[in-house]
Amino acid sequence: MVMRDVVALPRNEEGIAAVLGILKQAFGERFQTGQSFREQHAHTTTYLPAQLPDGVVFVENVDDVKAVVRTCAAHKVPMIPFGTGTSLEGHVNAPAGGISIDFSRMNRVLDVNSEDLDCTVEPGVTREDLNTHLRDTGLFFPIDPGANASLGGMASTRASGTNAVRYGTMKDNVLALTVVTANGEEIRTARRARKTSAGYDLTRLFVGAEGTLGVITSITLKLQGIPAKISGGVCAFPSLKAACDAVVLTIQMGIPVARIELLDETQMRAVNAYSKLSYPEKPTLFLEFHGTEETVALQAEQFKEIAAECGSDPFQYTANAEERTQLWKARHNAYWAGRALAPELAGLSTDVCVPISRLADCVAETQADIVETGLLAPIVGHAGDGNFHVLILFDDKSAGDVARAEAFMARLNERALSMDGTCTGEHGVGQGKMTFVEEEMGPALELMRQIKRGLDPDNIFNPGKIFRLT
Structure with missing residues (x-):
């Protein structure tokens, strides 16, 4: 693989065996080693291969956590914290085996x-x-x-x-x-x-x-x-550049939008089909305003003027809570809508972030790359802070398709870095972005390694994530 170089780390078989016995005795039914439990705690919502832990412990308080950490530390066995498993870069995988610490019962x-x-x-x-x-x-x-x-x-x-x-x-x-x-x-x-x-x-x-x-x-x-009043709206544009220009002007004018989301043509087609809507299938901004009844109306009017200057379609504004909820439900379902464009294909969701002044360039170049590569890959972005996501749909059983998707991913990350951006605005590094965080951080990555070695000399806290220690 080009960048998703998930590798297995050396296993401490003797230590793992000892820890399994100790935790089983200490936690009883709250410690599980069954295949289904282990699979549930290594699943990933992208196409990275699962690497299962050897056991799962359901902690209920701080003393439980201390006991698990002390036991694993004494035998130099890895620990992988687990929340809900929604991470996208293999964060919950166990490349050296070890114990998954499930926090679902520490929920107070x-x-x-x-x-x-x-x-x-x-x-x-x-x-x-x-x-x-x-x-x-x-x-x-x-x-x-x-x-x-x-x-x-x-x-x-x-x-x-x-x-x-x-x-x-x-x-x-x-x-x-x-x-x-x-x-x-x-x-x-x-x-x-x-x-x-x-x-x-x-x-x-x-x-x-x-x-x-x-x-x-x-x-x-x-x-x-909680704001006294929340309103929202949606607005289509003739091009991605026009939509991004409207975002930049909105931010530069200091309009305190709460949300300003960008969806490209492909994503809007997916949203319409999935949520049974009829928005124009053009680059579109979804917005939300928080404040008083007067301030949200003023913010909406200011944005409407900016959008019109950028050649937009009429701004569809609503202060109705039910209509606003429907609008944002469509946006939150964007991932599943994108997957539904080709349910037989695997989905690889990735993100980058660039300075807001470079957002239009980065998104436009990415769109052109998608077309040239022949991929199906809708784009959705948190346009207000220069962060956008690409959902690459591809046949993960085809070596050619995998190589094509990964080569595109590499170019996307390199493009963001060339614009003084980052390889991940919010997904994190995990296993999937290690290659690019090396390029992004340069010599500073060695300082991260020194911190890791200082706080975790035996490399037992979620090993094999963010960077390689060797």
């Missing part, structure tokens, strides 16, 4: 501080569960990657999503973590204060580390007030 909201607009949750809490819990407080957690991911997983991959243009990403919304480190002790990376100058920023070190430095046991998050 520990504390909500309404006056301070923050909360503390266990890592197994999903974003939808948290917002259901917060509903009566008038607060919500804004990061929305689409999938109902666990908050521990979202912190580990530095996730973001459709609301990032206004509310930022996980790195902007995590105030503090507790983490069990290689010695089996729990540390706290920060307090709840909104800012600090006290030493190294350990919170940001673990946010985005993909479980390679320790095991997250709680997350303290910023919250937002």
